[in-house]
Amino acid sequence: MRDNIIDFPAVTRSCGDCEWSDCCVNCGLGSAKHTASDAGRSVAHRSGSPLFRQGDPLDCLYFLRSGSAKTIISTRAGAEQIVTFHFPGDVIGFDGITSGRHQSSTIMLESSGVCCIPLAKLKSVSINNTNLWDEVIRTVAVEIAEKQNYGLLLGQKSVHARFATFLCYLSGKYASRGCSGREFNLSMSRQDIANYLSMAVETLSRLIGDFQHKGVIEVDRRFVRITDVGALKEMAQEDHEAHASCG
Amino acid sequence: MRDNIIDFPAVTRSCGDCEWSDCCVNCGLGSAKHTASDAGRSVAHRSGSPLFRQGDPLDCLYFLRSGSAKTIISTRAGAEQIVTFHFPGDVIGFDGITSGRHQSSTIMLESSGVCCIPLAKLKSVSINNTNLWDEVIRTVAVEIAEKQNYGLLLGQKSVHARFATFLCYLSGKYASRGCSGREFNLSMSRQDIANYLSMAVETLSRLIGDFQHKGVIEVDRRFVRITDVGALKEMAQEDHEAHASCG
DNA sequence: CGAAGTGTTGAACCCCTTCAATAGGCGTGG
DNA sequence: CCACGCCTATTGAAGGGGTTCAACACTTCG
Numbered sequence: 001m002r003d004n005i006i007d008f009p010a011v012t013r014s015c016g017d018c019e020w021s022d023c024c025v026n027c028g029l030g031s032a033k034h035t036a037s038d039a040g041r042s043v044a045h046r047s048g049s050p051l052f053r054q055g056d057p058l059d060c061l062y063f064l065r066s067g068s069a070k071t072i073i074s075t076r077a078g079a080e081q082i083v084t085f086h087f088p089g090d091v092i093g094f095d096g097i098t099s100g101r102h103q104s105s106t107i108m109l110e111s112s113g114v115c116c117i118p119l120a121k122l123k124s125v126s127i128n129n130t131n132l133w134d135e136v137i138r139t140v141a142v143e144i145a146e147k148q149n150y151g152l153l154l155g156q157k158s159v160h161a162r163f164a165t166f167l168c169y170l171s172g173k174y175a176s177r178g179c180s181g182r183e184f185n186l187s188m189s190r191q192d193i194a195n196y197l198s199m200a201v202e203t204l205s206r207l208i209g210d211f212q213h214k215g216v217i218e219v220d221r222r223f224v225r226i227t228d229v230g231a232l233k234e235m236a237q238e239d240h241e242a243h244a245s246c247g
Numbered sequence: 248m249r250d251n252i253i254d255f256p257a258v259t260r261s262c263g264d265c266e267w268s269d270c271c272v273n274c275g276l277g278s279a280k281h282t283a284s285d286a287g288r289s290v291a292h293r294s295g296s297p298l299f300r301q302g303d304p305l306d307c308l309y310f311l312r313s314g315s316a317k318t319i320i321s322t323r324a325g326a327e328q329i330v331t332f333h334f335p336g337d338v339i340g341f342d343g344i345t346s347g348r349h350q351s352s353t354i355m356l357e358s359s360g361v362c363c364i365p366l367a368k369l370k371s372v373s374i375n376n377t378n379l380w381d382e383v384i385r386t387v388a389v390e391i392a393e394k395q396n397y398g399l400l401l402g403q404k405s406v407h408a409r410f411a412t413f414l415c416y417l418s419g420k421y422a423s424r425g426c427s428g429r430e431f432n433l434s435m436s437r438q439d440i441a442n443y444l445s446m447a448v449e450t451l452s453r454l455i456g457d458f459q460h461k462g463v464i465e466v467d468r469r470f471v472r473i474t475d476v477g478a479l480k481e482m483a484q485e486d487h488e489a490h491a492s493c494g
Numbered sequence: 495c496g497a498a499g500t501g502t503t504g505a506a507c508c509c510c511t512t513c514a515a516t517a518g519g520c521g522t523g524g
Numbered sequence: 525c526c527a528c529g530c531c532t533a534t535t536g537a538a539g540g541g542g543t544t545c546a547a548c549a550c551t552t553c554g
Contacts, residue, residue, distance in 0.1 A: 073395060073396070073398075073399045075399065075403065075404075075484060076484050077484045079399075079403040080403075081399045081402045081403050083395050083399065083402075084395075094388050094391050095391045095392040095395050096388070096392070097384060097388035098385055098388045098389050098392065099392075103395065103396075104395065123377075123380060123381075126380070127375060127376075127377060128374065128375060130370075130374060133370065133373070133374060134370075136384075137344060137370075137383075140341065140387040140388075141344035141387075144341045144342045144387065144390055144391060144394065145342040145343070145345065145346075145350050147391065147394035147395060147398065148320060148330050148331075148342050148350065148351065149320070149350075150394075150398050151320075151328065151330045151394065151397050151398060152320045152322065152328045152330065154398060154401035154445070155401050156322065156326040156327075156328050156445070157322075157326075158509085158510095159509080189532075190532070190533065190534095191532080191533095198401070198403070199510075200510075200511055201532090201533075201534095202510095202511075202512080202513095202533095202534080202535080202536095203509095203510065203511075204533095205533060205535075206534085206535080208534090209534080209535085221519085221533090237322060237323050237324045238324055405541080405542095406541080406542070436500075436501095437500075437501060437502095438500080438501095446542075447542070447543055447544075448500090448501075448502095449502080449503080449504095449544080450542060450543075451501095452502050452503075453502085453503080455501095455502090456502080456503085468501090468551090
């Protein structure tokens with residue numbers, strides 16, 4: 001049944017065909033016309049390889065063309081938290097602009113294509129370029145709104161609602177990229193999901209079993225099919241106080 | 248002892264003397280010279296009054312000149328979470344730009360002065376204005392980084408570390424605004440703090456007692472004095488695993 | 495003063511974690 | 525092909541951090 005699934009690589013953004021092409025050093029449309037071979041300069045990253053590490057100097061943002069990634073913050077105490085999952089079209093690295101150093105580490109979850117957007121060039125181009133300016137503001141506004149909802153997720157929701165919200169979140173991400181929002185393959189491990197949702201992996205395992213038992217989802221390894229979208233959305237709205245008793 | 252405290256009103260940003268004055272409708276420096284009386288158009292808000300509500304149409308951002316505010320998200324289930332506290336110099340409302348509607352509600356915590364920054368004007372002015380462009384990017388980058396740390400706070404830290412982090416956070420906010428980072432008055436209630444830190448008010452009460460007993464802080468109603476900054480910073484770094492046993 | 499709101503303290507409970515053991519997938523190599 | 529080891533995932537039982545419930549103290553204001 002997995003044959004029907006359109007994976008992200010199929011919706012890869014081609015170089016030069018994105019909102020940021022005017023300030024992209026890879027496709028270089030902003031400066032001069034390049035040959036097709038230049039497109040290859042878009043850096044490919046393997047699964048597990050870091051795009052940048054917390055503390056690294058920051059002189060460019062990154063546009064994720066294909067694949068997926070996770071962004072992690074580490075505390076001095078050694079605790080790590082995944083604070084964002086990235087999908088094609090995302091721009092990564094805004095958090096470190098003020099200090100000039102990355103405030104977090106970003107690790108690829110699969111083989112991915114990434115374009116580099118030098119900050120200096122972004123600035124020089126977006127001044128005088130209304131469309132790019134709009135895109136910058138739109139991008140950061142989405143990021144701020146998402147991180148705000150993430151705070152709500154961690155702060156108010158039960159583990160049940162957290163997992164349901166996560167599935168809805170993924171579903172939306174895939175759907176908005178032209179893929180099926182009903183069935184998809186997870187690009188991250190259980191460990192990553194549990195960390196992102198701030199719960200033990202064991203709890204996540206139990207939740208998956210629970211959701212399957214309730215007939216809301218079907219899971220086979222990293223493949224997920226949402227069989228009852230309505231019920232899932234409802235579960236995502238529950239908070240700590242209001243638990244659904246499902247006999 | 249509270250007489251020594253410099254409250255935020257003392258560091259109020261005067262109208263026309265801020266990075267955003269070029270696109271401010273209140274001081275209006277961006278368009279034409281105004282008389283002193285025009286400065287009064289900066290809206291004053293009373294404690295408890297909403298600046299905007301979740302779902303309201305968004306056509307301008309808000310610059311907080313004086314006072315303080317809290318931003319809340321409500322779920323359909325009725326749960327509410329304070330996701331940000333605002334202090335003078337903060338720009339409020341970015342999260343709703345994409346949808347054109349506010350994704351959250353902002354309520355004043357005390358009598359405050361607010362300037363309105365129309366989005367359209369912000370855009371038209373920041374095009375071709377390098378300083379304002381820098382300020383916009385710097386502002387959103389700080390907001391993104393802060394929200395990211397907030398996720399880490401909720402996800403990884405114990406209630407102890409959460410409260411310690413909050414005190415360090417407030418201390419930094421006051422210090423960066425020219426006030427004492429060692430002693431200040433809280434502008435928010437215990438209820439607000441507990442909600443922001445995702446804990447019961449009873450837990451917060453116990454923490455305050457605990458911190459005082461350990462000699463790290465002195466608290467008298469809304470007045471806080473940090474007596475051991477080093478210890479506080481150390482406590483802020485602890486996560487769920489590593490608890491300091493303090494005899 | 496009395497009522498309402500805010501903050502504190504005590505004790506029982508519970509959601510989730512932690513610890514521990516088992517099962518299953520996958521690459522490697524015999 | 526199967527064995528072996530490593531890693532990921534699942535499942536069960538016990539324990540703990542924080543919540544919830546309840547009562548009390550303090551402040552504020554009409």
